Amino acid sequence: MVPVMKPALFGKNLTELTDLALALGLPKFTGKQLAGWLYHKQVDSIADMSNLSKKARELLEDQYCIGVHEPVKVQASTDGTKKYLFETDAEQFIETAMIPDKERRTVCVSSQVGCKMGCLFCMTGKQGFQGQLTAGEIVNQIRSIAERDEVSNIVYMGMGEPFDNLDEVLKSIEILTSEWGYAMSPRRITVSSIGITPGLVRFLRECEAHLAISLHTPFHAERQQLMPVQIAYPLQEVIDEIKQWDFSGQRRVSFEYIVFHGLNDTPQHVQELVRMLNGIRCRINLIRFHPIPGTPLIGTDEQTLQGFKDQLNNKGLFTTIRASRGQDIFAACGLLSTKALQAEAAKR
Amino acid sequence: MIQTVIRNDEIAPGTFLLAVERQHDFQPGETVKVGLDDALPPRIYSICSGNQEDELRVLFNIKEEGALTPNLAQLQPGDPVMVSEPGGSFSGTADPAVWIATGTGIAPFYSMLHSGLAANKTLLHGVRLAEQFYFSPEWEEALGDHYHRFCSKEDVAGIPRGRVNLYLDRAALPANQKYYICGQATMCVEVRDLLIAKGIPFGNIVVEIYF
Numbered sequence: 001m002v003p004v005m006k007p008a009l010f011g012k013n014l015t016e017l018t019d020l021a022l023a024l025g026l027p028k029f030t031g032k033q034l035a036g037w038l039y040h041k042q043v044d045s046i047a048d049m050s051n052l053s054k055k056a057r058e059l060l061e062d063q064y065c066i067g068v069h070e071p072v073k074v075q076a077s078t079d080g081t082k083k084y085l086f087e088t089d090a091e092q093f094i095e096t097a098m099i100p101d102k103e104r105r106t107v108c109v110s111s112q113v114g115c116k117m118g119c120l121f122c123m124t125g126k127q128g129f130q131g132q133l134t135a136g137e138i139v140n141q142i143r144s145i146a147e148r149d150e151v152s153n154i155v156y157m158g159m160g161e162p163f164d165n166l167d168e169v170l171k172s173i174e175i176l177t178s179e180w181g182y183a184m185s186p187r188r189i190t191v192s193s194i195g196i197t198p199g200l201v202r203f204l205r206e207c208e209a210h211l212a213i214s215l216h217t218p219f220h221a222e223r224q225q226l227m228p229v230q231i232a233y234p235l236q237e238v239i240d241e242i243k244q245w246d247f248s249g250q251r252r253v254s255f256e257y258i259v260f261h262g263l264n265d266t267p268q269h270v271q272e273l274v275r276m277l278n279g280i281r282c283r284i285n286l287i288r289f290h291p292i293p294g295t296p297l298i299g300t301d302e303q304t305l306q307g308f309k310d311q312l313n314n315k316g317l318f319t320t321i322r323a324s325r326g327q328d329i330f331a332a333c334g335l336l337s338t339k340a341l342q343a344e345a346a347k348r
Numbered sequence: 349m350i351q352t353v354i355r356n357d358e359i360a361p362g363t364f365l366l367a368v369e370r371q372h373d374f375q376p377g378e379t380v381k382v383g384l385d386d387a388l389p390p391r392i393y394s395i396c397s398g399n400q401e402d403e404l405r406v407l408f409n410i411k412e413e414g415a416l417t418p419n420l421a422q423l424q425p426g427d428p429v430m431v432s433e434p435g436g437s438f439s440g441t442a443d444p445a446v447w448i449a450t451g452t453g454i455a456p457f458y459s460m461l462h463s464g465l466a467a468n469k470t471l472l473h474g475v476r477l478a479e480q481f482y483f484s485p486e487w488e489e490a491l492g493d494h495y496h497r498f499c500s501k502e503d504v505a506g507i508p509r510g511r512v513n514l515y516l517d518r519a520a521l522p523a524n525q526k527y528y529i530c531g532q533a534t535m536c537v538e539v540r541d542l543l544i545a546k547g548i549p550f551g552n553i554v555v556e557i558y559f
Contacts, residue, residue: 116533118540118557120550126541128534164559196559198389224437228536228555231438232379232392294541296550 005089008067009046009060010038010143011136013171014180024059034060035180042143044068067136070144071096081326084145085338088113088137092130093338094159096141097331098151101323106153109141110336111169112160117194119214119227121258123292123330124159127339133160135171142176154184156191157212159336163191163199173207186210187250194229195238204245212285213238215255217264218272239276247281254283258334259305261298270311277317284312284319290332351431354403356423360479363409363452364421365396366429370404374434376463377456377528377556381432382406388416390430394438394530394556396455398462404431407455407482438530438556444468445526448512448539451475453531453558454482461490470494474512474535476501511535516542523547530556 009017017038018031030052037049046061072093073085084096090113097108113130115122141158142151154176156162162169173189175181186208193200194214203211215235217223224230247253255277259265273284286309289299300308305321312319326332351368359365366382376399383390393406410417423429440460447457447469454473460466471491475481478499487495496515497507508514516539521527527543529536536557543553 116557116559118533118537118555120540125533126537128537220437224554225551228557229559231436231556232559234437294545296544 006063006065008089008134008136009034009064010067011134011139011171011175012038013135013174014178020064024056024063026056026059030056032180038066039175039181042148068140068144069137074146075329075331077326077329077331079325079328081329081331082145082147083326083329083331083336084141085341086137086141086144088131088133090131093341094133094137094141095331095336095338096145096158097326097336098145098147099325099331100147101325104152105147105150106155107142107145107147107151108155108158109138110158110160111138111156111162111165113338114342115160116164117161117227117229119194119229121216121226121260121289121292121295121297122334123337124334126292127159127337127342130342132165133168135168135175138168138172139175139182142182152188154189155212156189157333159338161194161196163193163196163203166199166202170203170206173209177208190252190254192256194227195233195235196229197233197237197241200238200241204241208251210252210254211242212254212256213242215257215273215284218269218276222264236276239280243279252283253280254285256285256287258287258289259300259308260289261300261304263297265300265304265308267311270308270315273312274315274317282318284317286319286321287333288321288324290324290327290335292335349431349433350428353423353425353427353429355425356421358421359407359482362421363407363480363482365405365407366420366423367397367403367405368429368431370397370402371431372433374399374404375439376460376465377436377438377440378434378459379436379438379456380404380406380434381430382408382416382420383430384416384419385430388419390432391416392436392559394453394455395434395459397459398464399459401462407452407458409452436556438528438554440465440528441526442467443526444522445470445528446521447471448516448527448529448531449473450512450531450535451480452482453556456530456556457528458483458486461486466490470496472496472498472512472515474498474500474531478502478504478507512539513542516546521546521548523549523552526552526554528554528556531558533557533559 017034021030071084075083082098092113094110114127116129189209192212354367381390396407397405
């Protein structure tokens with residue numbers, strides 16, 4: 001007989017915790033106590049929730065589990081970056097990167113198992129889509145790593161497209177930023193998307209976290225070749241929406257731009273980027289391409305990369321080059337993939 | 349905009365062809381957003397009818413865990429349905445090309461067929477079950493030997509058991525023509541990688557993934 005897994009407490013927001021407490025006949029304030037144990041004290045078992053009555057703990061243990069998962073594998077890069085492998089409740093695998101930089105500890109979390117978006121330059125895209133992560137599985141990628149108490153920044157730039165799993169992504173941000181949760185500032189969280197317009201609108205309306213858009217080329221036909229999403233949600237539509245929002249305060253929008261040799265590194269691209277982003281207070285992050293098997297794309301050389309950056313800065317677009325981190329353990333941008341593990345699991 | 353359902357025919361188990369009046373011009377291969385009300389986000393569907401027809405049709409199948417499609421399947425003639433203006437850029441041309449689809453990913457190619465763009469085309473259609481070879485009599489008539497079917501989950505007389513890769517692995521593929529791929533993500537990515545490995549420039553590959 002297949003064992004039935006109890007639902008997890010970890011990953012529920014305060015409303016859900018309060019509702020489940022009331023459903024068990026427990027006082028309403030138990031919801032807030034549960035949140036405190038799960039997200040402030042980060043206990044490993046219901047039995048450890050010592051300010052709940054014995055009866056309350058028994059009722060909870062009868063129907064729920066904590067629902068946190070330790071990583072099943074950790075790899076360390078020579079530059080200090082770590083890549084964590086987690087197994088989900090559905091026996092699927094996801095990867096998480098922890099990137100140290102001076103005092104900062106940035107965790108790059110996954111929002112899906114695999115990805116549907118099929119970008120030509122991305123290893124995760126080659127894996128296809130295997131499933132959505134729950135809010136608990138997203139937050140667990142921070143809660144269950146060795147550096148959990150040192151995490152300064154969170155970026156949703158791991159496996160998957162966050163706006164294709166927006167309910168759970170927003171819930172995970174609610175847990176990370178609420179007083180009853182991890183009480184992080186939303187200004188320490190960045191969600192990166194390729195630009196699914198309906199999701200973008202909802203994200204900007206319901207959430208205060210920073211936004212990053214994977215742009216990669218300002219020209220429609222080129223972007224369509226690199227990113228199939230361009231057919232359904234053209235970049236211009238995304239830019240037009242962003243221009244409706246105020247990014248002059250603390251909330252930031254940035255644009256990610258992987259620079260490919262001879263494809264998107266020309267003066268025409270500079271000119272069009274300047275025209276397209278005119279009026280948006282933003283930053284452009286240039287990213288070195290990390291080659292993946294079978295790709296027809298080549299990263300641009302360092303001299304061209306620096307020149308491209310300088311041209312954009314000279315035109316008034318604040319542009320930086322993102323340092324490549326964790327390339328030796330395939331933790332760098334665009335390299336996360338659990339395709340081989342998924343295939344092994346499927347055989348089992 | 350709100351339109352009125354003309355027909356909503358179940359053309360195969362769990363697969364429906366929903367028709368409304370055509371209100372706009374469109375390029376074959378374009379999409380519309382279809383929804384029922386403001387409570388549920390609309391979904392994007394390829395138009396599955398010719399650009400000179402009076403009707404505009406979309407092909408959809410019921411997603412068991414989906415919020416929208418089980419309700420779309422209940423629509424009856426006369427019911428209201430929200431259909432956006434056409435958009436997208438998965439546009440066919442009269443040039444020679446290979447069309448590659450899985451399941452309901454056949455829809456944009458059916459629109460191209462009924463818009464007069466079927467000459468010099470080869471169609472590869474991969475499905476799990478034989479009942480999913482939508483519109484096959486019309487394809488056979490229009491494309492003859494250039495219509496290739498593949499069925500991955502059951503044996504069908506005269507049809508290879510497997511996926512479209514069976515054809516692509518063996519065929520000599522001209523590098524100078526366009527390859528249009530439409531369907532679910534994993535197939536699209538695998539086929540695109542296979543085409544690139546066989547020397548097709550990625551600029552000649554047009555992919556529409558059903559998100």
